[in-house]
Amino acid sequence: MKEDIKHLSNDLLFNPSFVKPCTINKLSESNLEVIKPYIAPSFCYDNAITSARLVNAENIVYGAVRVKLNNEWHSIEHCWIRLNGIDYDPTYEVILKEHQKSQIDYFSLFSVETNDFDTLTKQIGHALGAVAGLDFHWFRKAPKFEQYFIN
Structure with missing residues (x-):
């Protein structure tokens, strides 16, 4: 795990002091059916905020995955x-359900309360915040979140 955190720090400029390994669980079939029509490949930020609202999740978690593809970690x-x-x-559960699953390890960096998401997006200047998830680009630029990243 320490080696993975080192890679995340080097590859993505995450502050290793805030990176924590985490376990991902499978959604209930009822929640999966609710979110499935809204999940799009490569849009994990949008998928997370939409899913959080649909199933009343309390947080949107920002972090990274270490994925093993063709014997190389990314x-x-x-x-x-x-x-x-x-x-x-929600993204990988829906998308990977239909494809061969690779080895995936999850690491959280920080989370945002779903109820505070719209206010937060206005504070850090993301005009589409109410309809689109915030990617790391916005957080990297926001003074409130700078401690999570290496400059």
Whole structure:
């Protein structure tokens, strides 16, 4: 795990002091059916905020995954939800259900309360915040979140 955190720090400029390994669980079939029509490949930020609102998740979690593809590990910024204190990944659960699953390890960096999302997007200057998820670009530029990243 320490080696993965080192890669995330080097590859994505995450502050290793805030990176934490986490476990992702499978959504209930009822929640999966609710969100499935709204999940789009490569839009984890939008998928997370939409899913959080649809299933009343309390948090949107920002972090990364370490994915093993063709025997090589890759660091990818990623976003998922926290519902009743348990983490779920609506994007990969829907998308990978239809494809071969690669080895994926999850690491959280910080979370944002779903109820505070719209206010936060206005504070950090993302005009589409009410309809589109915030990617790391916006957080990297916001003074409130700068401690999570290496400059």
